[in-house]
Amino acid sequence: MNRRNFLASSPVLATGLVFPSLISNTYAQTGNTADVLTIGCTAAMTGPLGSFGQNMKLGVDAGFHQINARGGVEGRPLRFSVLDDAYIPARSVENVKKLIGDSGVIALMGCLGTPNNAAISPIIEAEGTPHLGPLTGASSLRKIELRNVFHVRASYTDEINRLVQNLVSMGIRDLAMVYLDNPYGKEVAQDATRALTASGVKAVAMVPLATDGKNLDSVVAAVLAAKPSAVLLGTAGAATTGLVAKLKQASSMMPIAGVSASLTQAGVKELGGKAQGIAITMVFPDAYQAKHLVIRDYQSAMRAIDQPLFDPGSLEGYINARIMAEALTHAGRGVTRAKLRQSLSALRNFDLGGFTVDYGSANARVGSKYVALGILSADGKLKG
Numbered sequence: 001m002n003r004r005n006f007l008a009s010s011p012v013l014a015t016g017l018v019f020p021s022l023i024s025n026t027y028a029q030t031g032n033t034a035d036v037l038t039i040g041c042t043a044a045m046t047g048p049l050g051s052f053g054q055n056m057k058l059g060v061d062a063g064f065h066q067i068n069a070r071g072g073v074e075g076r077p078l079r080f081s082v083l084d085d086a087y088i089p090a091r092s093v094e095n096v097k098k099l100i101g102d103s104g105v106i107a108l109m110g111c112l113g114t115p116n117n118a119a120i121s122p123i124i125e126a127e128g129t130p131h132l133g134p135l136t137g138a139s140s141l142r143k144i145e146l147r148n149v150f151h152v153r154a155s156y157t158d159e160i161n162r163l164v165q166n167l168v169s170m171g172i173r174d175l176a177m178v179y180l181d182n183p184y185g186k187e188v189a190q191d192a193t194r195a196l197t198a199s200g201v202k203a204v205a206m207v208p209l210a211t212d213g214k215n216l217d218s219v220v221a222a223v224l225a226a227k228p229s230a231v232l233l234g235t236a237g238a239a240t241t242g243l244v245a246k247l248k249q250a251s252s253m254m255p256i257a258g259v260s261a262s263l264t265q266a267g268v269k270e271l272g273g274k275a276q277g278i279a280i281t282m283v284f285p286d287a288y289q290a291k292h293l294v295i296r297d298y299q300s301a302m303r304a305i306d307q308p309l310f311d312p313g314s315l316e317g318y319i320n321a322r323i324m325a326e327a328l329t330h331a332g333r334g335v336t337r338a339k340l341r342q343s344l345s346a347l348r349n350f351d352l353g354g355f356t357v358d359y360g361s362a363n364a365r366v367g368s369k370y371v372a373l374g375i376l377s378a379d380g381k382l383k384g
Contacts, residue, residue: 036076037073037079038081038106039060039105040082040083040107040108040109041057041060041082041083041099041108041109041110042083042085042092042096042099042120043057043082043083043084043112043135044084044086044087044112045057045082046086047086048236048237048239049112049113050237051238051267051313052236052261053112055264055311056110056112056313056314056316057080058302059298059317059319060317060318062302062304062305062314062317062321063319063320063321063325064079065305066297066301067322073329074328074332074333078325078328081105083095083099087112087113088116089115089116089118089119092111092116093120093123096111100123100124100129105129106328106336107130107337107340108124108132109131109132109133109324110133110135110316110320112134112135113136113184114138114182115182115184116136117136117138117149118140118141121149124146124149125148128338130148130341130344132150132152132323132324132327132344133150133151133320133324134149134151136184137153137154137155137156137158137159137283138156138187139156139191140183142155143364144365146365147365148341150344150365151365152319152323152357152367153260153283153284154366154368154370156188156261158371159259160191160192162371162373163257163258163279164192164195164199164201164232168201172229172255174204174226174228174230175196175203175204175228175231176205176228176230177232177233178207178209178233178234178235178243179208179209179235180209180211180234180235180236181210185234189208189234203232204226204228205222205223205228209239211237213239213242213243216239216243219243220246223247224250229255230254230257231247231256232257234262237264238264240258240262240263240264241263241270244256244267244271244274244278245270245271248271255279258279259280259281260280260281260282260283264313265312268376268382272380275380276377278375278376279373279376280376281371281373282312282373283368283370283371284316284319284370285354285355287299287312288383289383289384292353292354293352293353293354294319294353294355295315296353297322297352298319301318302314302318311382319355323367327343328340328343330346330347331343344359347359355368372384
């Protein structure tokens with residue numbers, strides 16, 4: 001992350017709804033049968049994190065469409081069945097019970113949110129259902145005893161450490177942090193406090209933001225009163241959009257940096273020019289940089305379903321879809337949940353072409369430690 005580009009950040013200088021796959025053609029219409037491999041998911045498709053769920057699903061749809069066009073897995077097409085939980089953990093639990101109770105659902109993939117995944121993990125473990133690529137970087141959920149959960153993305157701890165190291169190396173020491181007032185945000189705030197302490201820095205303010213943004217004005221006032229040199233975001237979803245807009249309105253030159261979950265693509269679009277120059281951690285390669293094979297494959301898959309716009313969220317969904325297909329292939333024609341779990345556990349150095357996943361025995365089933373830094377450009381693209 002370039003110091004000049006970051007500091008010159010100002011452009012002036014549901015609830016149970018089912019979302020069937022976009023590939024709901026002949027394959028999806030057959031339903032849950034032995035001829036279809038159905039992957040389930042509970043995620044926010046509406047509510048404050050709805051954009052995250054929608055983008056993830058687009059990427060999975062693109063990946064499954066690409067795989068199905070090539071004959072599926074062992075001759076069987078893949079189907080993605082998503083239940084909307086609106087980012088409410090209790091609904092996540094209800095949805096997962098429904099999905100696991102359906103004998104046609106072979107696994108879960110991409111369930112979204114730190115509090116949501118914390119709520120469903122006991123059920124997943126009790127039932128022995130594999131869950132690939134939960135959309136959370138919480139280190140508290142990366143425990144060796146969770147035998148059925150296979151993380152793909154790096155942790156928020158990894159992201160925060162990289163972000164703080166870079167900010168401090170730029171000479172930025174008067175940092176204020178805003179974090180979402182829920183388990184996700186509090187854990188990221190703890191990670192940030194540890195990283196800052198290790199760098200010999202103490203935040204000038206640590207301010208909680210309500211998930212619905214209802215305390216937005218007081219949060220902005222507290223941040224500005226602290227007179228920080230930069231603001232660190234441990235927020236997510238729609239609340240972040242309002243926060244950034246008000247901070248930039250009050251101080252257009254204010255440098256802002258956040259973890260990968262901070263801003264949705266919809267939020268970036270809504271912010272327009274105000275998003276330019278914001279630094280965001282990246283846990284996957286640049287979705288627009290086609291120098292990597294996995295990005296070329298992803299872009300081709302997105303275009304094939306008439307989605308010409310690329311972003312980190314759909315890329316994550318696409319990569320998860322590719323990993324799932326690889327594990328299903330190795331599990332064989334007579335795949336069961338137990339066989340799929342074994343197949344995922346056995347994945348070693350699976351290279352998609354610029355992004356590698358490895359579930360070694362010592363890494364608590366975390367497939368990647370990839371963390372890079374990107375800057376949002378004037379056209380809203382996150383560029384590494």
